[in-house]
Amino acid sequence: MAEELHDEKLKQLEEKAEQGRELLIQTLLEAGSGHSAGPLDMMDVFIAFYFHILNHDPKNPDWPDRDRLVLSNGHICPVRYVVMAMADYFPLEELKTLRKLNSRLQGHPHRTTLPGLETTSGPLGEGLSQAIGIALAAKLDKKNYYTYVVTGDGELNEGNIWEAMMFAGKIKLNNIIMIVDRNNIQIDGFTEDVMPLEPLRAKFEAFNWHVLEVDAHNIRAFVDKINEAKAIYEKPTVIIAHSIAGKGVDFMEKDFHWHGKPPDKEQAKIALDALRTLQGKIESEHK
Amino acid sequence: MLNPNLKLNTKLFDTDVEIQPTRKGFGEGLLELGEKNPNVVGLAADLTESTYAHLFAEKFPERFFEVGIGEQNMAAIAAGLAVSGKIPFIASYATFSPGKNWETIRTTCVYNKANVKIAGHHAGVMTGPDGATHQATEDIAITRCWPGIEIHVPCDAIEAKKATIASVNTDLPVYLRYTRDKTPIITTEETPFTVGKMQDFWVTDNPEVTIFATGYMLYYALVAAKELEDEGFPVLVINVATIKPLDEEAIMRFTGHTRAIVTVEDHQVQGGMGSAIAEFLAKTNPLPMEFVGLQNTFAEAGPWKEIIEKYGMGVKSIKDAVKKVAGRKNK
Numbered sequence: 034m035a036e037e038l039h040d041e042k043l044k045q046l047e048e049k050a051e052q053g054r055e056l057l058i059q060t061l062l063e064a065g066s067g068h069s070a071g072p073l074d075m076m077d078v079f080i081a082f083y084f085h086i087l088n089h090d091p092k093n094p095d096w097p098d099r100d101r102l103v104l105s106n107g108h109i110c111p112v113r114y115v116v117m118a119m120a121d122y123f124p125l126e127e128l129k130t131l132r133k134l135n136s137r138l139q140g141h142p143h144r145t146t147l148p149g150l151e152t153t154s155g156p157l158g159e160g161l162s163q164a165i166g167i168a169l170a171a172k173l174d175k176k177n178y179y180t181y182v183v184t185g186d187g188e189l190n191e192g193n194i195w196e197a198m199m200f201a202g203k204i205k206l207n208n209i210i211m212i213v214d215r216n217n218i219q220i221d222g223f224t225e226d227v228m229p230l231e232p233l234r235a236k237f238e239a240f241n242w243h244v245l246e247v248d249a250h251n252i253r254a255f256v257d258k259i260n261e262a263k264a265i266y267e268k269p270t271v272i273i274a275h276s277i278a279g280k281g282v283d284f285m286e287k288d289f290h291w292h293g294k295p296p297d298k299e300q301a302k303i304a305l306d307a308l309r310t311l312q313g314k315i316e317s318e319h320k
Numbered sequence: 321m322l323n324p325n326l327k328l329n330t331k332l333f334d335t336d337v338e339i340q341p342t343r344k345g346f347g348e349g350l351l352e353l354g355e356k357n358p359n360v361v362g363l364a365a366d367l368t369e370s371t372y373a374h375l376f377a378e379k380f381p382e383r384f385f386e387v388g389i390g391e392q393n394m395a396a397i398a399a400g401l402a403v404s405g406k407i408p409f410i411a412s413y414a415t416f417s418p419g420k421n422w423e424t425i426r427t428t429c430v431y432n433k434a435n436v437k438i439a440g441h442h443a444g445v446m447t448g449p450d451g452a453t454h455q456a457t458e459d460i461a462i463t464r465c466w467p468g469i470e471i472h473v474p475c476d477a478i479e480a481k482k483a484t485i486a487s488v489n490t491d492l493p494v495y496l497r498y499t500r501d502k503t504p505i506i507t508t509e510e511t512p513f514t515v516g517k518m519q520d521f522w523v524t525d526n527p528e529v530t531i532f533a534t535g536y537m538l539y540y541a542l543v544a545a546k547e548l549e550d551e552g553f554p555v556l557v558i559n560v561a562t563i564k565p566l567d568e569e570a571i572m573r574f575t576g577h578t579r580a581i582v583t584v585e586d587h588q589v590q591g592g593m594g595s596a597i598a599e600f601l602a603k604t605n606p607l608p609m610e611f612v613g614l615q616n617t618f619a620e621a622g623p624w625k626e627i628i629e630k631y632g633m634g635v636k637s638i639k640d641a642v643k644k645v646a647g648r649k650n651k
Contacts, residue, residue: 103400143431143432144403144432144433145432152399152400152403152428152432153427153431153432154427156423156427158392159392159428160396162392162393162395162397162399162428163396163397163399163400163403163428164400165397165400166397166398166399166400166401166403166404166406166408167400167401167403167404168400169385169397169400169401170401170404170405170406171404173361173382173406174404174405193393193396193424196387196390197393197396197397199390200387200388200390200397
């Protein structure tokens with residue numbers, strides 16, 4: 034179990050999430066290409082993972098007993114890179130190299146390029162299977178680490194996901210926890226228009242999974258759900274994390290056009306101002 | 321004559337030559353690996369027995385995973401196991417793996433440098449009566465273009481076992497190609513096997529053409545060589561057991577005297593073993609070549625030996641190709 038999330042720690046994590054969103058906008062602007070919506074909406078979840086949930090050591094990323102965090106929808110890797118840098122896996126300065134030549138921060142994650150990545154991902158639908166393999170290895174080696182896997186929701190269109198869901202259900206794999214970023218958008222539009230997923234809970238349940246749902250922007254609730262998932266012994270657990278695509282930047286929120294593009298300079302300025310003032314609620318320190 | 325230094329099967333040309341399927345060599349090799357190395361694990365996609373993976377599955381049930389009919393899932397689970405220190409072997413028919421799951425293997429195994437061994441079974445037109453849907457005739461082409469992969473195509477069941485066992489000598493992905501029906505045992509337990517080395521199985525004093533053959537088709541090439549020799553037309557026959565990395569030094573050495581080549585494989589001629597040799601020679605030492613294999617067509621259902629003849633891959637076709645390329649050389 035993760036340590037108790039007391040009020041002071043929660044406040045720290047929420048502040049880190051805001052800081053992470055700023056870094057993210059700056060990183061995307063510098064990169065000049067990449068994805069905005071998914072990274073923004075998964076920021077709270079990744080902050081919760083790296084600063085509270087994961088049993089890990091940034092200075093020893095290959096530590097055999099570490100928890101594994103698999104990112105299946107590799108295109109949202111900017112959120113992972115930003116939070117890894119904040120957690121001291123590498124210098125914050127290196128974020129400026131994202132998507133550039135000779136960088137360890139590939140446009141989609143490449144395991145052997147950057148210590149701390151567990152898989153190579155980008156082509157969708159492959160992360161759950163890889164996470165299952167990692168979790169199976171834990172069983173074979175009698176290790177207690179958890180394998181977490183974050184997937185998109187549009188990604189669930191891929192057949193491979195359902196092959197993997199069937200298999201995890203078959204073997205009652207209980208050391209894996211899947212988090213679906215239910216932000217309701219994909220490149221061509223809203224998920225329910227492109228390829229309806231609902232009733233998503235019922236689909237997972239029919240595949241013999243335990244299903245939890247949570248607000249992806251409520252860090253305390255998310256941590257509670259992770260602890261609840263760990264208490265489920267007889268099934269794999271999925272947490273459907275309901276998120277607001279582009280969370281934190283009002284002109285990006287819930288707009289699928291921001292799935293696959295970065296802000297330009299002017300948009301980034303507006304976004305950063307919005308983030309720094311908590312959508313106008315406070316005065317920016319950076320004016 | 322058969323190269324006496326390689327301790328080959330002296331009964332090769334007898335009518336009662338021992339025959340075994342190369343897939344059996346896979347099963348026996350995997351079983352032996354399982355006994356030697358606790359990190360070796362097996363996965364199959366509803367084809368456990370026909371890939372001979374059942375030998376491992378029955379002995380090591382805790383290290384064997386039946387994933388059902390889902391080759392993408394199988395490959396990516398294997399990648400996860402591999403990055404966690406295991407050595408997974410994934411077994412299916414080559415049309416499905418590495419065919420259907422090509423991109424999954426590319427991303428999660430090859431680009432990811434995950435130590436996964438891909439066992440592609442029922443390769444080639446030898447899969448006969450099932451028809452072209454199940455005859456993998458492009459698998460060498462689609463794996464050969466992957467950076468960093470090793471590709472082995474054993475010529476008989478004994479070599480298949482050796483290649484399977486040798487595949488764990490690298491920490492990178494390996495593609496192993498096996499075939500279904502029983503074919504002549506060409507080698508013996510004593511025949512040397514080294515990953516990445518071509519060997520001259522048929523030798524003669526003044527060869528006019530060099531035949532490079534891979535997989536069980538090596539037997540056809542050897543029969544052709546024997547008949548050609550009887551007809552006063554000496555050739556060399558080289559066993560290409562490893563297609564990648566390509567034994568470039570051996571290609572130069574074995575063609576230095578003949579300066580004409582025939583390649584023989586149960587695969588499309590585009591992108592196969594012959595193409596690999598042609599790519600190398602085109603930039604170093606261009607030589608006339610003829611390619612025996614499927615000529616830009618799908619085959620059809622039928623007894624495989626009849627398919628081999630109908631599609632121009634049999635002994636007569638090899639001999640014709642040898643004479644044709646010799647004629648081109650002399651022009």
